[in-house]
Amino acid sequence: MQGLHIPQRTIMTPGPVEVHPRVRQAMSNRMLGQFDPAFTSIMDETMERIRQAFQTKNKWAFPVDGTSRAGIEAVMCSLIEPGDKVLIPIFGRFGHLMAEIAERSGAEVFRMHAEWGTVFDPEDVIAEIKKISPKIVGMIHGDTSTGRVQPLEAIGKACRSEDVLLVVDAVATITGMDFKTDDWCIDAVIGGTQKCLSVPSGLAPLTYNDRVEKVIAERKNIEQGLVQRERKPNPRRIHSNYFDLTQLQDYWSESRLNHHTEATHMIYGLHEGLQVVLEEGLEERFNRHRYHEQALTAGLEAMGLKLFGDPASKLTTVTCITIPEGIDGDQVRDFLLQQFGIEIASSFGPLQGKIWRIGTMGYSCRQGNVLQVLMGLEASLIYAGAAVHKGEAARAALDIYTKQIQPSLA
Known part of the structure; x- marks a missing residue:
């Protein structure tokens, strides 16, 4: 025992x-x-x-x-x-x-x-x-x-x-x-x-x-x-x-x-x-979620990944990514979890095996986590043989983090 x-x-x-x-x-x-x-x-x-x-x-x-x-x-x-x-x-x-x-x-x-x-x-x-x-x-x-x-x-x-x-x-x-x-x-x-x-x-x-x-x-x-x-x-x-x-x-x-x-x-x-x-304030909290979502999506797109869904109706708190053709999405998720200790999600029904979902919610929605998931996902995709733009994801996110004032995390 x-x-x-x-x-x-x-x-x-x-x-x-x-x-x-x-x-x-x-x-x-x-x-x-x-x-x-x-x-x-x-x-x-x-x-x-x-x-x-x-x-x-x-x-x-x-x-x-x-x-x-x-x-x-x-x-x-x-x-x-x-x-x-x-x-x-x-x-x-x-x-x-x-x-x-x-x-x-x-x-x-x-x-x-x-x-x-x-x-x-x-x-x-x-x-x-x-x-x-x-x-x-x-x-x-x-x-x-x-x-x-x-x-x-x-x-x-x-x-x-x-x-x-x-x-x-x-x-x-x-x-x-x-x-x-x-x-x-x-x-x-x-x-x-x-x-x-x-x-x-x-x-x-x-x-x-x-x-x-x-x-x-x-x-x-x-x-x-x-x-x-x-x-x-x-x-x-x-x-x-x-x-x-x-x-x-x-x-x-x-x-x-x-x-x-x-x-x-x-x-x-x-x-x-x-x-x-x-204590953080509702409007400040909404702004913080938008800020980190912006950094995440900038990094994903700079990596060469395609976001899923109509951008006009996108959730601030969840970002969906189309799994690149020829890549086993579950294997990449498992590699990311086992090698980097980072968990992202798959989806359900008609989207099962077609997209990944990354949440930027509450206490998880902070700069360190966003940078970790971008760098870990990039490395996992490279290991799986996917063609990505190496080093561009973190750079794009850091452009936002270094050029815009970051909302505080209560």
């Missing part, structure tokens, strides 16, 4: 990312009981920090215990009743996931599809909303499988005018790119700890407004028989206890009604991760 040994890694994937040192330190603190006033005050502070990070004045802003998918499922299964119409515009893997969750909750799901590497013209989505009249539109803001970001403001305002609920997966963008929950008229937003927040995977911070609260309260009254209404039978419907937002509200409210045993140390980590974000 040997003790746990964790090798040294530079993580440059679209998630998880490197945990901020202050978060690691916060998570090493002593245990508190979940109803200890010292801990419930931390819960209240965490809620306020989520509001600020999500740019909202919503009453409800709290984390769901579980990965980002847990947050999506909590919102969708709390809102959807059997037979509800749900529109899901899909431009990557995670739209398919949201559609599956909606179907498992009993919804009648309508899908739109955009070619992977592109996003939707908001007017096309708005036209479909008016045609279908769904109860809910579920959208991904930034899909890491394709490295694209979907404009949401016009869609959000159209949903509000049509009395449609807009639920958004912002896991890849919250605190890494601008996201205005209230200004864009978004009713529910789900994030994740393991990406730009630089906290370990295990919580899904979310927020929702009074429009969502009204729907789930009405549904609770129906479930409890306080309101009579004919319900459509649907054998596929799954109504969760653990992911019931009305019960989670009770737990995160002043009444502190017991729902589950809170993951106290994860809350410590989220609390500190949000504090780091707010």
